[in-house]
Amino acid sequence: GFDGGPVGPYYSNDGGSSWSSLPGAFASLLLVPYDVEFIDNTNMVVTNLFPPGTFKGIRIAGQWQFFKTDSTVSFTDVEIGASGTMYTCTLGDGIYKSTTSGNSWSSVNTNLKAFLAYPEFQSVSHFAGETLFAASLYSTPIFKTTNGGLTWQEIYNSQWINKTAIEIYKNNPNIVYMSAIGAKISLTDTLFFSFYRSSDGGANWTPIDTINNPDTSSFNSLWVSPSDSSRLLAVSPGSNTDYLVYSTDAGQTWTQLFSNVNSKVTGTDTVFVQVNDTVFVSFDKGTSWQSLVTSQNILEMSYNPENKLLYAVRQTGNGDSLSSINLSGSITNIADVSGGLHSLSTPGGNDIYLSFWTNGFIPLFARSSDGGQTFDVDTLAFLPTLLRASPNEILLADLGKSFRRSTDAVGISSKPKKQNSNFNINITPQVFKNSVKITLALPRMDNVKITIYDIDGRLIKNVTNRVIKNGTTSFEWNGENNTGKNMPSGIYFVKLTIGENPVYTGKVVKLR
Known part of the structure; x- marks a missing residue:
């Protein structure tokens, strides 16, 4: 201490x-x-x-x-x-x-850098255009990108001891706030600070406050109003509870709003936070609040101002559910996403991006361009811990290995359907716990064979092998093999053969 x-x-x-x-x-x-x-x-x-x-x-x-x-x-x-x-x-x-x-x-190696990519030790701003800031709890520099993560600039400041939260003003990326324990040391005195502001894109930082005890003075979540850079919300951890605090003067003074805060602050000028088991919403930049939904345990939230829906990963009695919540408090379940380390982003339109680990420790990335009606799910060869999306790229923090960047994961329409002149197949949901539905439409009568294979190519289940009339027919796979054994969580492949011709292979993920 x-x-x-x-x-x-x-x-x-x-x-x-x-x-x-x-x-x-x-x-x-x-x-x-x-x-x-x-x-x-x-x-x-x-x-x-x-x-x-x-x-x-x-x-x-x-x-x-x-x-x-x-x-x-x-x-x-x-x-x-x-x-x-x-x-x-x-x-x-x-x-x-x-x-x-x-x-x-x-x-020894100027290109050997590290960013602690575990959620407890990382603070990453949201995008303002193509600009984003990232800081680890104890690493010396903070990192800045102005081109969506293609290149990074290191910013050093000898005052910083650790950094716990950083956020950018979306209408002017030169304005940045950071919760960081810092100190100015002289031969006769030591001054401690806990909150900094930059007005030149991170080149220079001004400490806002002077504190007595740096062991207990920091924020673990920051929100900056997108229309007023002086209006801030922060989650301040205490010894027994976390507090939501509010500033209207760019962090010079703070007012306590709530105790028992259980989430980060998310949103635009319509902003959300969970207190105990209730999600509260403010429509006036954090000045006043009202209950939106109760009896909830929210793991992750992201607000889409275009369709006015709050997307949330909720813990339920049946596992973790990706859900949408409208501004009247009505909840719609979208998909079962049971697992851990969920990170969610809804950058605009009807786009939803989600990364998480299944309960079987399979890392997944899911995207939807239609508000969650359909999803495209990819397995990842690395372990994601945090997701940030802009209109042009997606950044995923890889556990222990800094950031991964993708430009072809953005704006891609969902792909659970396969259509041509001979058939139309739709598999939902692609991530499932109990069963998956396979809907097939044929223009004419033909023999249809649907089989399930595991990731090693072993045959798991013969779903059907018979003549199907023209029109639409639905089948179901309940996650069992041919002997009735419930299969473990993992990746499985749905193979469709029409006549003698294999015509389609689709991927599904089973959760337990």
């Missing part, structure tokens, strides 16, 4: 039985030291998380004196190689080395 102020490094002369703080003014500036490596009895290197950098310690006349040798990034573990070359890890900026006994440092 920081309650006692700067602590600096400690040393022991008796094998660790007793400890004393290192004397000297520079030692008091080592607020969060991480590792110590002795070069010899009179020289050592101290790596520091905050202030970021490395310090060289030299023992003169029995006293240790320190000077900073690098202040670029937060350094962690340090080791000395056989040749005397020193190597140190950093938070989010790769490996650095020194061939001068710690007097100077250089990056």
Whole structure:
């Protein structure tokens, strides 16, 4: 903690039985030291998380004196190689080395970056046009893209200790707010801050407040009104509950609105938040609130202002349901999406994008262009934790491996239907728990064979193999194999053969 102020490094002369703080003014500036490596009895290197950098310690006349040798990034573990070359890890900026006994440092690989892509450690703004900001809890820089994630710029600030939330003003991407514990250290005093604002696209940041206890002062969710950059909402975690707070002066003062907040803030100038088991809505930029739906446990929400629907992943007695909620509070179930780490985006039109892991730990990406009537579902070869969508691309945070970017997943019409002059097949839902319906329309009578295979190509179920009259016929697969055994969750393929010709293979995902 920081309650006692700067602590600096400690040393022991008796094998660790007793400890004393290192004397000297520079030692008091080592607020969060991480590792110590002795070069010899009179020289050592101290790596520091905050202030970021490395310090060289030299023992003169029995006293240790320190000077900073690098202040670029937060350094962690340090080791000395056989040749005397020193190597140190950093938070989010790769490996650095020194061939001068710690007097100077250089990056080993300038392209080796890291973004902690687990939800508890990441804060990512929404898109404003093609501009987006991303920050990890403890990595030194924040990252900015102005071209939808194609390229990224690193932004450093030596004041930041950690970063918990960041959001952009959609009508002017130069205005950015960030909840970040920061400090300004002098030889006589340390000032702590918890909230920053940039008006030049992140190049410079101004601390808005001064705080006494940085252990408890931060936000884990930020909302900026798209029509008024001074109106903000934030979720502030407390020791026993989370609070929704409101500012009308760009974060200089805050008013508490709710306790027991269970969700992030989402929406446009029509904004939503869950308190206990009730979703509240404000139609006036957070000034007043009214109950929308009760007795709900919402895992994820995203509001589409064009069709005025709040899309939500809700926990129900039968699993997790992707649902739509209109502004009168009427709920419509769309699809079973039981699993975890749901991330949802509804950027406009009738587009819905959803990433999640099934209960069988299968990572999925689902998209719909018709408001959820039909979905196209893809399995992913990586583990998504967060989704952001713009009109031109989709970004998915890959667990431990920063962002993945797609431009061909945007605006694609759903593909559960297959049509040509010989048949029309529709499979719904593509993600199912109990059964999947297969509807087939034929222009003339023919023999139809429908079979189910698993991902390894093994035959699971013969759904039908008989002559079908022209017109529409429906079949059902209840998730069992030919012996009546309920199959585990996973990916399965529906194969259609008409006459002697295989004509279609579709993919479905079974949940448990």
